[in-house]
Amino acid sequence: MSKTILIVGGGLAGTIVANGICRQMGAELRSGALNITMLGTSETHMYQPGLLYIPFGRMREAELFRDQRKVLDKRVNFFVDPAKAIDVEKNQVTTEAGRTFKYDYMVLATGSRIMPQTIPGMKEGGHWFYDLDGARKLRTALNEFKGGKIVINVNAPHKCPVAPLEVAFMLHDYLKAKGLWDKAELTYTYPIGRLHALEPVAHWAKPEFEKLGIKYETFFNTESVDPQAKTIKSMEGSELPYDLLITIPPHQGAQVIDDSGLGKGGWVPTNTKTLHREGSANVFVVGDTTNIPISKAGSTAHFEADVTIDNLVSLCQENTFAREYDGKVFCFVETGLGSGTYVWFNYTTPPNPGPPSQMIHWFKLAYNRLYWLSARGLL
Amino acid sequence: MAERQKIDARGAFCPGPLMELIAALKLASIGDEVDVWSSDKGSASDIPAWCAKVGHSVVEASEHDGYWSVVVRKAK
Numbered sequence A: 001m002s003k004t005i006l007i008v009g010g011g012l013a014g015t016i017v018a019n020g021i022c023r024q025m026g027a028e029l030r031s032g033a034l035n036i037t038m039l040g041t042s043e044t045h046m047y048q049p050g051l052l053y054i055p056f057g058r059m060r061e062a063e064l065f066r067d068q069r070k071v072l073d074k075r076v077n078f079f080v081d082p083a084k085a086i087d088v089e090k091n092q093v094t095t096e097a098g099r100t101f102k103y104d105y106m107v108l109a110t111g112s113r114i115m116p117q118t119i120p121g122m123k124e125g126g127h128w129f130y131d132l133d134g135a136r137k138l139r140t141a142l143n144e145f146k147g148g149k150i151v152i153n154v155n156a157p158h159k160c161p162v163a164p165l166e167v168a169f170m171l172h173d174y175l176k177a178k179g180l181w182d183k184a185e186l187t188y189t190y191p192i193g194r195l196h197a198l199e200p201v202a203h204w205a206k207p208e209f210e211k212l213g214i215k216y217e218t219f220f221n222t223e224s225v226d227p228q229a230k231t232i233k234s235m236e237g238s239e240l241p242y243d244l245l246i247t248i249p250p251h252q253g254a255q256v257i258d259d260s261g262l263g264k265g266g267w268v269p270t271n272t273k274t275l276h277r278e279g280s281a282n283v284f285v286v287g288d289t290t291n292i293p294i295s296k297a298g299s300t301a302h303f304e305a306d307v308t309i310d311n312l313v314s315l316c317q318e319n320t321f322a323r324e325y326d327g328k329v330f331c332f333v334e335t336g337l338g339s340g341t342y343v344w345f346n347y348t349t350p351p352n353p354g355p356p357s358q359m360i361h362w363f364k365l366a367y368n369r370l371y372w373l374s375a376r377g378l379l
Numbered sequence B: 001m002a003e004r005q006k007i008d009a010r011g012a013f014c015p016g017p018l019m020e021l022i023a024a025l026k027l028a029s030i031g032d033e034v035d036v037w038s039s040d041k042g043s044a045s046d047i048p049a050w051c052a053k054v055g056h057s058v059v060e061a062s063e064h065d066g067y068w069s070v071v072v073r074k075a076k
């Protein structure tokens, strides 16, 4: 009997899983023993890390997008029809258009999204670059900026743990090049007692900030923003004035996860090693939407997707489990407009970033192009 | 009904136990408890320090075999 793998979400993780399975199960797809279906929200696939470059005019909008059907293997049945209700008891998903999809195995890959609306005043008073509309507005605000106080405000939880630091360094270089650095005062706020979640990155960033004259405030969790008075207040009791507020708003997972009772805030309880949804032997969770306490990043999504491909193929072909996820995360860190470093770690190996170099910056820029190969499963 | 949620953040280098706690408290209701497990000693002291600043209460803190458990009740 034919088996169906249903993938909900056509972002990075879902796309890698779909393409990877196609590559390994050509015979089954040809004979009709297997069918792979993906539900997505859009005909286009957006390269999210590229959003960081939009406000600085370092990437054009068109460079962020590809046609999802071209990124996906042709053998995947792709529907632009978002999941509306996911029923893990009945092994079925109903969509916005009213279709019902049954599955033998399901992969949940619905990612995470910014929720500025959960903090009073943030939506009205803040700028961000974590979605296209926000990145465009921030580009305009930076073009118009003539000097004053800029606050870069980081909230938990958020994806891509390094983007907030990167935007601070890039903003410094950008304002310096425009001759505006002396007229600006940049303050970076972070939720915990150091400048970055990763201790070695925080230790490296602190003297860099001090050298460049970037101010910082730690233990700052936003309580509210006052768009009229142009102030931002923390739960810890401090208040900062701003002329331009660049925020990394708190995130949640997809609405459909919450609505289907699969996890508060859209985060799905997931086994840290097998990546099974807790309580389901035929549902896997990959990418940002897991509740695993590790970085929500493209590399995490990629490594989790690779493990899930191997496990799904083994389960379909031999009814066995192939391997476990070891918690690996790898991140490039842009340390300015012309230099970079990288860091990796897993559940048992602590992170240890090397010194920044121009070469690593070029690697990251190259990676920006290689993303599409990795989504196709060629990397 | 108040709930107690457990976060096993042992060996979690990024974003780490305190950041996980902050995120969980945002979704919790007042009176709910979050039990954070951490294998890093720093968090065992950072978590109570942060709770004191913000006004959440630490209802239990204990050391186990190779990890710390801190139970926090959302107060506001």
Ligand SMILES: Cc1cc2nc3c(=O)[nH]c(=O)nc-3n(C[C@H](O)[C@H](O)[C@H](O)COP(=O)(O)OP(=O)(O)OC[C@H]3O[C@@H](n4cnc5c(N)ncnc54)[C@H](O)[C@@H]3O)c2cc1C
Pocket: A008, A009, A010, A011, A012, A013, A014, A039, A040, A041, A042, A048, A049, A050, A051, A052, A081, A082, A083, A084, A109, A110, A111, A112, A129, A130, A131, A159, A160, A163, A254, A255, A256, A286, A287, A288, A289, A296, A297, A298, A299, A300, A301, A330, A331, A332
């Ligand atoms: C500004 C920025 C910079 C970043 N920089 C980096 C970086 O340098 N390095 C790095 O590793 N990571 C980076 N990331 C993070 C990275 O992009 C994400 O972690 C990664 O995309 C996660 O993959 P995912 O598949 O879990 O989620 P996504 O790629 O977000 O895909 C989720 C998909 O699910 C879809 N979906 C949601 N709801 C439904 C539904 N109901 N039905 C069907 N589909 C649905 C969404 O539309 C989306 O297409 C960055 C992110 C941003 C925003």
